[in-house]
Amino acid sequence: MTNQSTRKILLLNVRADFPPEIGLSDRHPLVRACRRTSWYAEAGDVIASPAPIDREFLDHVGGTLGFDAGTISVVLRDRVLTDEVILAPDFVAELRLAIADHPNWRIMACYVTEGVAELAERLGIGCDGSAFAAERGSDLLNRKGHFRRLAAGIGMPLAAGSVVxxxxxxxxAIEQHMPATGAVIVxxxxAGGGLGNVVLAADDLGPLPGARETRRIGPDVAETAEKLWTELSQEHDPGVVVEVYHPAARHMFYFEYLVADSGVPRFVNSGTIRLVREGTAADERLSWVGLELPADLPPHSLAQALTHATRFAVLAADIGYRGYLNIDAIVTASGELIFNEVNxxxxxGLVLHTVASRLLGEDYADHSVASSLRDVRPVPLARVVAAAREHGLDLxxxxxxxxxxxxxEPTQTEALECLLVAPSVSRVRELETALRTVVEAL
Amino acid sequence: MTNQSTRKILLLNVRADFPPEIGLSDRHPLVRACRRTSWYAEAGDVIASPAPIDREFLDHVGGTLGFDAGTISVVLRDRVLTDEVILAPDFVAELRLAIADHPNWRIMACYVTEGVAELAERLGIGCDGSAFAAERGSDLLNRKGHFRRLAAGIGMPLAAGSVVxxxxxxxxAIEQHMPATGAVIVxxxxAGGGLGNVVLAADDLGPLPGARETRRIGPDVAETAEKLWTELSQEHDPGVVVEVYHPAARHMFYFEYLVADSGVPRFVNSGTIRLVREGTAADERLSWVGLELPADLPPHSLAQALTHATRFAVLAADIGYRGYLNIDAIVTASGELIFNEVNxxxxxGLVLHTVASRLLGEDYADHSVASSLRDVRPVPLARVVAAAREHGLDLxxxxxxxxxxxxxEPTQTEALECLLVAPSVSRVRELETALRTVVEAL
Known part of the structure; x- marks a missing residue:
């Protein structure tokens, strides 16, 4: 029995760890998000999902990665998989049934919450770092103020700032930190995905990365502060972080680690965040075009950033965290390295990494660039897949x-997200043009 | 008083930590080695040296880096600065006199030995990690067998091997590990600089990096083992390490960290080791041409290697080590990452890094390559410096x-070592050609 491979329960508790006021927003369509994460599935896995993942899409995943997606079962609940939902007796019973025919299982969850730890125990399967998770341990890392403290303790470069x-x-704090660049981020x-962040700027800077909103600060700082406090300070955890904001970053990137049960962080992947300004001057917005793996940094900056990030990952592991860890940083226009947050x-980027690894091998990033496009015109899956193949564009x-x-989205109401892989960035851009041309013609 | 800068005693205890049988060899000329390390000096520093460093050379250093080398004093002993030498009353007295006119001092030593810790205490100046050094703590890192144990404990990739x-x-162990590549390293x-390592090969592989000698193994393995044991096992510390040897490494590189008193390892520099085969087929030898900073590795391999190396540096810091730490690794011909040893x-590479940093700024490696040549035809210093300037070749x-x-060497019996800095490797090679042409004409 022990000789059999370990299968996994892919627990898509996306948004389950967000505070309620953000978790219920629909800025990140749930169906697309769940389909996206189904790329982590391997033969025999069980996907627990808060949104339908249809057979057509699973067959697309299996067909691309070369396994029989018919072996995957889906346990569906039509709501965010909060701890309450995943610990409900009917959910536990359904999962128990789904894993009954195989001896070795583990849980791969977006967030290792208290509920995930409890669920693993009820199912009698392992869950690394569950004692830590049961205490909501990852709050120590995710909470903005805690991150600043832990990072400062190990000498990680941070933006000048205050926990207030x-x-x-x-x-x-706004008055103290505004002069450096003419902007602060509160x-x-x-929170997650920059949704809890607001930038205050002396001038009209337009939309900026890392924040849900950019506001021009008026003469009455006290009034601005009062208003922001009401909006951002949370009843269960009062306080906010204020930092000097660096508007024109030269590089925006992340490193992702996995702290497995050994407690040693393993580097998984890195990427650059691609943003473009869109719309008219009056209604300009910043679009997240996609990610590009590996992170493209010059050698000195890369080595410095990786050393700091690894030091932080070791700290997270020592504290007791197990699971994926994402560390976000920028290099400012003047060449300064600054860490923004961890998640x-x-x-x-893990989906891009997973698909590229499974198709081209773990070391794909030694000779390939894996890039995502999040804004491809929505067309039915079968048609775009067939057209890509017809034009020799399929990976x-x-x-x-x-x-x-x-x-x-099955209803084509949201853009497609596509992965492009090629030996160089310039070749990726050529593929992008070719793909858009093919999709436009559909 | 506390407002005054900290000066340093640059303690060139080169070779002081080698076992006697190696420490006394003259394979690495001491005069050249000491001149080389004088690049760490800044205005007002004291250099304690086992070989003369003349004014002409110090003026060359000061002139290049832009400070008055007349402010540097040299405390000279014409022998390796072993702990016995540096703790002799006359040496301590001379140092005490040399540092009397300035309040803040620290020691920068090649090896932080027991004697260095003791010397710092006698001089009443700080020495990071001295309690650890007093127990010969760095043996835990440098000793080949200990390195394998510590590295294995944190999941660092090592060559398959045994501590025997x-x-x-x-x-x-030789019989066990020979089949993998047809060669083992004992x-x-x-030991240091590969001087304690012997490669055994099934075929005639010629000279190989990382070892003082390559031997073709005969049919009688027991006899070979007996002989090697007699040569390599040390009376004070019996045993040797045997590892699969990977002859044709795709990349040979190191990462250097500094663990300062904060206990947080800081990345300092990285480099590639450049080797060429020289001589006739009958008398072929492998020459260490020089180092090239930063290490040139593809993205996936670099991130994996840096993550492991940083994890090791954190471990060394946790154990109590303070000072510089060099971690050596290769990527094999088949793309496998393997760590060889730490020092x-x-x-x-620290001298190259120091000169490049002081002339071009800490982030020089973001846009420059710093490369050393260790085999430039010996000509008098003044003449080569003047000629380089005349041809617009001075950095x-x-x-x-x-x-x-x-x-x-002042007597021109040994080759010159030169640093070449340029925006790209190809430009470095052009400078190399230009330099050799200029030197040939002298």
Whole structure:
């Protein structure tokens, strides 16, 4: 029995760890997000999902990666998989049934929450770091104020900033940190995807990365601070973080680690965040085009950043965290390295990494670039897959370059997300043009 | 008083930590080695040296780096600065006098030995990690067998190998590890610069990196093992390490860290080791041409290697080590990452890094390559410096490319070592050609 491979329960508790006011927003369509994460599945796995993942899409995954997706079962609940949902007796019973025919299982969850630890125990399967998770341990890493403390303790470079506990202190911190660049970022302690962050700027800077909103600060700082405090400080955890904001970063990137049960962090992947400004001057917005793996940094900056990030990952492991860890940083226009935050969950680039690894091998990043496009015109999956194949654009292990449709909405109301892999960035851009041309013609 | 800068005693205890049988060899000329390390000096520093460093050379250092070398004093002993030498009352008294006119001092030593810790205490100046050094703590890192244990404990990739305690075990280990590549490397626990390593090969492989000697193994493994045991096992520390040897490494490189008193390892520099085969087929030897900073590795391999190396540096810091730490690794012909050893001392690349940093800024490696040549025809220092300047080949902060003579023997019996800095490897090679042409004409 012990000789049999370990299968996994892929627990898509996406958004389950967000505070309620953010978790319920629909800015990140759930169906697309769940389809996207189904790329982690391997033969025999069970996917527990808060949104339907249809057979057509699973067959697309299996067909691309070369396994029989018919062996995958889906346990569906039509709501976010909060701890309450995953510990409900009917959910546990359904999972128990789904894993009954195989001896070795583990859970791979987006967030290793208290509920995930409890669920693993009820199912009688292992869950690394569950004692830590049962205490909501990852709050120590994710909470903005805690991150600053832990990072400062090991000498990680941070933006000049303050952790403040009152509107008065907030006003003072804004005045203190505004002069450096003419902008500060005010961060809610517990939030995700920049949704809890607001930038205050002396001039009209337009939309900026890392924040849900950019506001021009008026003459009355106290009033601004009062208003922001009401919006961002959370009742269960009062306080916010204020930092000097560096608007024109030269590099925006992340490193992702996996702390497995050995307690030794393993580097998984790195990537650059690609942003473009879109819309008219009056209605300009910043679009997250996608990610590009590996992170493209010059040698000195890369080595410095990786050393600091690894030191942090070791600290997280020592504290007791097990699971994926994403560490976000920038190099400013003047060449300064600054760490922004960590997220103790799987990152946006892990899907790209997983598909590229499974098709081209673990070392794909030694000779390939894996890039995502999140804004491809929505067309039915079958048609775009067929068209890509017809034009020789589909990614295969033999060709070592091409396109994979990573995610789509079945109703074509949201853009497609595609992965492009090629030996160089310039070749990726050529594939992008070719793909868009093919999709436009559909 | 506390407002005054900290000056340093640059303690050139080169070779002081080698076992006697190696420490007394003259394979690495001491005069050149000491001149080379004088690049660490800054205005007002004291250099304690086992070989003369003349004013002409110090003026060359000061002139290149832009400070008055007349402020540097040299405390000279004409022998290796062993602990016995540096703790002799006359040496301590001379140092005490040399540092009397300034309040703040620290020691920068090649090896932080027991004697260095004791010397610092006698002089009443700080020495990071001295309690650890007083117990010969760095033996835990440098000793080949200990390195394998510590590395294995944190999941660092090592060559398949064994730590053996008898000639019989050595024979068995040779037979066990020979088939993988047709060669094994047998390592003395305590040695430096590959001088304690012998490669055994099934075929005639010629000279190989990382070892003092390559031997073709005969049919009688037991006899070979007996002989090697007698040569390599040390009376004070019996045993050797046997590892699969990977002859044709795709990349040979190191990472250097500094663990300062904060206990957080800081990345300092990385480099590739450049080797060429020289001589006739009958008398072929492998020459260490020089180092090239930063290490040139593809992205996946680099991130994996840096993550492991940083994890090791954190372990060394946790154990209590303070000082420079060099971690050596290769990527084999088949793409496998393997760590070879660590050296708890300053590395060969630190001089290159120091000169490049002081002339071009700490982030020079983001846009420059710093490369050393150790085989330039010996000519008098003044003449080569003048000729380089005349041909516009001298490295200046403004030009951001050029040549610096790093080390030479005053008697011109040994080759010059030169640093070449340029924006790219190809430009470095052009400078190399230009330099050799200029030197040939002298």
């Amino acid at each position: 506990q009152s509107p008065t202190r907030l006003a003072r 961060k809610q302690h517990n 103790a969950r799987w990152g946006g 295969t292990p033999e060709r070592r370059e091409g396109v994979v449709v990573l995610a789509c | 305690q008898s000639p019989t075990r050595l024979a068995r 390592k003395q626990h305590n 708890a001392r300053w590395g060969g 200046t902060p403004e030009r951001r490319e050029g040549v610096v003579v790093l080390a030479c």
